[in-house]
Amino acid sequence: MTITIDQVRKRAEADAKTYGLYLIPDPDLLQAFLEGLKTNEERYGYPSCPCRLASGVFELDRDIFCPCDYRDPDVAEYGSCYCRLYVNKDIYEGKKELPLVPERRPMNKQGRAYDAATMPKPQPTTAPATGKEEKEEFIQIGKKLWYCKQCGYVVFREDPPYVCPICKAKREFFAEIRTKAEFTG
Amino acid sequence: MNILKVPGKNTKHKVLIYALSTCVWCKMTKQYLRDNQIEYEYVDVDLASEGDKQKIRETITAKGGTLSYPTTIIDDKTVVTGFRKDLLKKELEL
Numbered sequence: 001m002t003i004t005i006d007q008v009r010k011r012a013e014a015d016a017k018t019y020g021l022y023l024i025p026d027p028d029l030l031q032a033f034l035e036g037l038k039t040n041e042e043r044y045g046y047p048s049c050p051c052r053l054a055s056g057v058f059e060l061d062r063d064i065f066c067p068c069d070y071r072d073p074d075v076a077e078y079g080s081c082y083c084r085l086y087v088n089k090d091i092y093e094g095k096k097e098l099p100l101v102p103e104r105r106p107m108n109k110q111g112r113a114y115d116a117a118t119m120p121k122p123q124p125t126t127a128p129a130t131g132k133e134e135k136e137e138f139i140q141i142g143k144k145l146w147y148c149k150q151c152g153y154v155v156f157r158e159d160p161p162y163v164c165p166i167c168k169a170k171r172e173f174f175a176e177i178r179t180k181a182e183f184t185g
Numbered sequence: 186m187n188i189l190k191v192p193g194k195n196t197k198h199k200v201l202i203y204a205l206s207t208c209v210w211c212k213m214t215k216q217y218l219r220d221n222q223i224e225y226e227y228v229d230v231d232l233a234s235e236g237d238k239q240k241i242r243e244t245i246t247a248k249g250g251t252l253s254y255p256t257t258i259i260d261d262k263t264v265v266t267g268f269r270k271d272l273l274k275k276e277l278e279l
Contacts, residue, residue, distance in 0.1 A: 029209055050207035050224035051254065053230055053238075085208070100267065101252050110252045114242045117235035 003041050008034045011047075012085070015067055021075060022092035024085055031084045037066055051083040052105070055116035059141055062157070063109060070104040073162040145177040186228060186237045191215070193222055193224035198277055201227035202210055203256040206232055211255040212270035217270060230254065 016023050018121065024030050027117040036050025048054040049064040063069040064137030071081040078099040080087040090096040103110070112119075147153065151167035188201070193202060200218065204211035206229040218225045230241055250256045251263040257265040257273065265272045273279070 032209040032212060036209060039207050051205065051210065053205060053252070053254065058246075067224060100269075107252075111242075114238045 003038055005031075005034050005038055008037050008041070012037075012066075016086060019067075021086045022089060024080075024087055024098075025092050025094070033083065040123075040126070049083060052110075053113040055113045057112075057116050060109075060112040060116055063105065063159075068105075069159075069162060074101050074104060078162075121178070145179065146174045147174055147177050149173045186231065186240065187227050190226045192218065193219065194222040195277075198223075199260050200253045200277070201258045203254060203258070204229055207253045208254050211261050213268045214255045214257060214273070217268070217273060221277070223279075224276060236246065242265060245261040 005128065012023055015021075026034065033050060037047045040046070040048040040050060040054065043110040044054055044056050044058075044061070046058060046061065047066045048061050049066050049068050052064050052068075054061045054120055057121060066083075067086060068081070071086055074081050075086060076102045079091050079096060080099055082101045082103060082105075084098050084101065087098070091098060131153070141158050143156055143158050146155050146157070148167060148169055150169040150173050151164060153164055153166040156159065160171050160176075162171050163169070164173065186198050199229075200223060202211070202214060202218075202225060204215065204227050215225070215227060226241060228237075228241065230238060232273075233241065245252060245264070248262065248264050251266055253266050254266060255266075259265065259276045263276050264275065
């Protein structure tokens, strides 16, 4: 997969604009971030966070696709994301310095980058193999259906989002949807 | 493990950086040491073998570090997490 720095930049700029954020104002640092994202996208097939060690397995790295799951709560608390690629207005305008942002990603998820090669890969129990499945499809991480009690947004993932992408409700507003499948005949 | 050495005039302390090749603050840390002519070694963990990644995790956590990059280990004992000019300056006596 090839992608240009310009494409990476436009995507980041568009995302920042959508969420009322800014990209780090220092042009050299910004360029270095964009190059890191480009490298990861070409290496893994997705724009994994340039400041975190990725496993290379799609499902295990989902939470650190840039913009990562932790960006919005980190910006709310510290004024920037963990990497400091995304910043708030005060930092962008130089009214506040770049903060030190501690890692919010849980340890068990961080550990996956080191354990991915040795994680058990159970065989699929559903449809027979077509030869097209990739290895990440066989790594099970226990995804669930979650819904936002405020706006009804539904998402299928390991944990509920920190912030609802639709109505901005906090994680506490998410509840699991428990489904029951019955097969007859 | 592929540990690379960057020569420098100042060899007072043994400096080892666990870095990511894509990480901006890892690059800044390396640059800061070069600018101050500090000799250092580094490993780009994202380019390491799976076995070496496990060893690196054990080494960093055994010294009380977190799995954030850059992690700079000075004289085999002091751990500096992140690009912390203030701490590097103090620990390296700059």
